[in-house]
Amino acid sequence: MSTSEDLPEVGENQVLAPVEGEQEAVVDPAEKKAQRVSKEKRELIDSLASGDFTTQRARVAYILNMYPSARNSDIVLALKYWAEFQPAFFNPEGIKPEHLFELEHVPLLVRARAKIQNEYELFQADGKVRRRRRGLEGEMREAVLEDAAPRQTLQVFADETGKTEAHLIVGAVWVLNGRAVFDVTQAINTWKASSTFAKRELHFARFGKGDIDAIADYLTVIEANREYLSFKLIAVRRENLRRSIEDAVQRLHEFMLLKGLEHEVSSGRVGLPRDVTVTLDEEQSLDQIALEGMKQRIHVGLQNRHGDTLTLESIVAVSSKNSALVQLADVVAGSANRRLNFTGARNHKDEIADLVIGRLGIELDSDERDADLDATVMFRI
Known part of the structure; x- marks a missing residue:
């Protein structure tokens, strides 16, 4: 019969996970997360290389890759995303109110951008922007007035x-x-x-x-x-x-x-x-x-x-x-x-x-x- 002395010591950031047989192995949550992030990063890179834009994350990564200014500005990101992937609903001269419900919501694009930049460490913003994102008003003015050119x-x-x-x-x-x-x-x-x-x-x-x-x-x-x-x-x-x-x-x-x-x-x-x-x-x-x-x-x-x-x-x-x-x-x-x-x-x-x-x-x-x-x-x- 097993006693508490027979059990492995579990650290503060570790959990027990079942393995084959009756034994249990210790899984480090940080290591598990690192493996997940590495796998997701590899899949995202493969999607861009394949020309596979079926996921929102791949589409956001495409914009960040093609338009470096979108790495610094979420407004540029949204405008370029809508222009590239939702041209039926996006008009740079003015968006119809009913089309606002069809366009991808900015918070969702921002969340995807943050994951790509912060977790995957891809398509990074400039150093100053990483330390302190620009004010939305300044971003909007710059994004609307400047037509960001894509990379060739x-x-x-x-x-x-x-x-x-x-x-x-x-x-x-x-x-x-x-x-x-x-x-x-x-x-x-x-x-x-x-x-x-x-x-x-x-x-x-x-x-x-x-x-x-x-x-x-x-x-x-x-x-x-x-x-x-x-x-x-x-x-x-x-x-x-x-x-x-x-x-x-x-x-x-x-x-x-x-x-x-x-x-x-x-x-x-x-x-x-x-x-x-x-x-x-x-x-x-x-x-x-x-x-x-x-x-x-x-x-x-x-x-x-x-x-x-x-x-x-x-x-x-x-x-x-x-x-x-x-x-x-x-x-x-x-x-x-x-x-x-x-x-x-x-x-x-x-x-x-x-x-x-x-x-x-x-x-x-x-x-x-x-x-x-x-x-x-x-x-x-």
Whole structure:
């Protein structure tokens, strides 16, 4: 029989939690909270990288990320939030009284902002503001009179394919500003909700014969939002490699980004300065060490070419199920893979690949050589 002498001593800030069997373990509430905050922070970062704005917290984080002045002013935060995410109810010239009930309430936005800044330590306000938030009257006057400009961003969503085929391929969707990430994602998700893909991911490998009409409709949505989109692919014949597949994948991602940025800047589609973020499918073969190595090498490459005017902000791997644009990168890469690597009898997959390549205007005949990979092919619109 147990006595009080057999029981573990419980500290003032500790509680007992059951574990497997009859024993009980001591859980530190502070450690439990730290784990929860770390998990929520990671999920929020992944949401921004994925272009997933389904939660209010992600939408608030998006505004704080794109509009640095919103980090200091809750009024700027509210105005930009309403303008970006509730344009049907927000009019900067004057808001109708009935629309006030539709707009997200300021206290809720402030609560989300405080959690993001104070608990997650993201998108921090200036030092003075953190010590003492400005008076609301001053904030309102400044927010209304000044139209805060967003940061200039470029977001790349990339996927790889063909690791066991003749050609190793990396395909990417380039979104030339932050607002377009939201607009394109919203347009795809709206279409998807009433399509045969309502409960399915768009993955080229899983397309069936009955999906052709739906994919044609999907491409119509993409075409309607083409103004701020660019598609790039880079490939290498595996027989020419003198390195591991994992290393080759890293280098293809790096070359695609560096060469692609040169193309976008030289063509005038992307002005400087610009912050670049890269989002990859977490199912691919690159681990955190590989991602960090890629980030360092790309940073050096951009510094050598553009100094501080073109910076790589992050490389993040996310689940494709939460990112409509990672799924689009999969469709583009999968179509190129089908065209370059498949040698059997034609079927519905070839029809879909032809449809994607044709509708998106992707050229598969541009050839560039690079000594480091022996033979690379860069495909771009």
